[in-house]
Amino acid sequence: MANGLDDVVAAETVLSDVDGLGGRLTIRGHALSELAGRWTFARVVRLLLDGFFDDLPGEAELKQALGAAREEVFERLLPSLPLLAPLDIYSAMRAGMAMLPDGDTLTDGLRLIAAPAVLTPALLRQRRDERPLAPEGRADHAADMLRMLEGAVASPALARALDTYLVTVADHGLNASTFATRVVASTQAGLASCVLAGLGALKGPLHGGAPGPVIEMLDAIEAHGDAAGWLRAELARGERIMGFGHRIYRVRDPRADVLKAVVRQIGAEGPAGRRLAFAETVEQTALEVLRIAKPSRSLQTNVEFYTALVLEAAGFPSQAFSNVFAAGRVAGWIAHAREQQATGRLIRPQSRYIGPMPDLAA
Numbered sequence: 001m002a003n004g005l006d007d008v009v010a011a012e013t014v015l016s017d018v019d020g021l022g023g024r025l026t027i028r029g030h031a032l033s034e035l036a037g038r039w040t041f042a043r044v045v046r047l048l049l050d051g052f053f054d055d056l057p058g059e060a061e062l063k064q065a066l067g068a069a070r071e072e073v074f075e076r077l078l079p080s081l082p083l084l085a086p087l088d089i090y091s092a093m094r095a096g097m098a099m100l101p102d103g104d105t106l107t108d109g110l111r112l113i114a115a116p117a118v119l120t121p122a123l124l125r126q127r128r129d130e131r132p133l134a135p136e137g138r139a140d141h142a143a144d145m146l147r148m149l150e151g152a153v154a155s156p157a158l159a160r161a162l163d164t165y166l167v168t169v170a171d172h173g174l175n176a177s178t179f180a181t182r183v184v185a186s187t188q189a190g191l192a193s194c195v196l197a198g199l200g201a202l203k204g205p206l207h208g209g210a211p212g213p214v215i216e217m218l219d220a221i222e223a224h225g226d227a228a229g230w231l232r233a234e235l236a237r238g239e240r241i242m243g244f245g246h247r248i249y250r251v252r253d254p255r256a257d258v259l260k261a262v263v264r265q266i267g268a269e270g271p272a273g274r275r276l277a278f279a280e281t282v283e284q285t286a287l288e289v290l291r292i293a294k295p296s297r298s299l300q301t302n303v304e305f306y307t308a309l310v311l312e313a314a315g316f317p318s319q320a321f322s323n324v325f326a327a328g329r330v331a332g333w334i335a336h337a338r339e340q341q342a343t344g345r346l347i348r349p350q351s352r353y354i355g356p357m358p359d360l361a362a
Contacts, residue, residue, distance in 0.1 A: 172255075227281065245302060256301045
């Protein structure tokens with residue numbers, strides 16, 4: 001039996017391939033390095049959805065449709081924002097998305113892709129006692145998300161950084177949240193139900209909830225003053241070093257290098273530059289400490305480490321990092337859900353019972 005379904009092939013897909021030994025991510029025939037920083041998020045959304053909706057428009061028209069979806073989501077959900085205020089930021093976003101129609105059309109899918117980009121800034125502004133800002137449908141998706149967060153047009157570097165991040169995390173094989181999405185899709189449930197399953201899985205600290213603790217780790221190491229000592233003490237307590245190691249990759253996560261370059265592009269000077277320099281020092285120290293402490297395991301830098309730095313530089317608090325992760329990954333969820341609905345069977349694995357048996361002689 002495969003513990004955790006390791007090495008079990010549960011689906012055939014045209015969407016993405018994760019080469020853990022080679023450290024490569026392929027999305028619909030394109031290497032991540034070909035897409036990240038070169039394709040806009042809207043263009044990658046179209047790439048992922050191609051073939052799954054009969055009415056999928058061209059690139060320019062899809063950008064407009066995604067902008068219109070942001071505007072519609074804002075109008076639909078703005079009255080409900082006060083009801084979401086008591087919840088944590090991720091649960092509030094999930095609850096807001098649960099209010100969207102549970103259909104299977106392209107319009108339904110685009111609303112769900114738009115929703116995290118609209119709800120996250122609105123909920124964060126609400127927590128700062130600031131008025132939520134309506135989307136600008138003609139703007140690029142990432143730039144509009146930043147404008148709705150801060151109330152001003154973001155610098156081209158920041159907008160490009162967030163856009164690259166959304167592209168980088170848009171799809172990544174049959175990870176936990178995508179598998180959860182496909183399980184629900186196999187029942188022929190609507191797209192909102194599928195996405196809500198993905199959101200539930202993404203919240204866990206072993207999946208989408210991981211980047212936030214990277215910031216806590218960096219702050220703790222900076223306060224302690226001795227990176228190697230702090231890291232060795234954490235390992236001695238049996239704690240995980242956040243931002244290192246991956247279930248699939250046995251070499252460096254290719255997404256980490258993409259996002260490290262993004263942080264450098266934001267600015268080599270100022271707070272972002274100083275934070276990057278410190279993080280690079282911690283990264284090298286952590287790799288050496290892990291190599292000595294766990295020589296039988298390949299624990300390399302993963303996407304979480306530089307995700308934390310990108311999102312911090314973009315102005316998102318750490319408690320909202322999973323929301324922004326969802327803003328990118330929901331595109332992949334929608335594509336996987338449609339692929340499962342079209343080509344897959346009801347997912348119904350077997351289990352092996354290891355509990356006590358009834359006494360049939362009694």
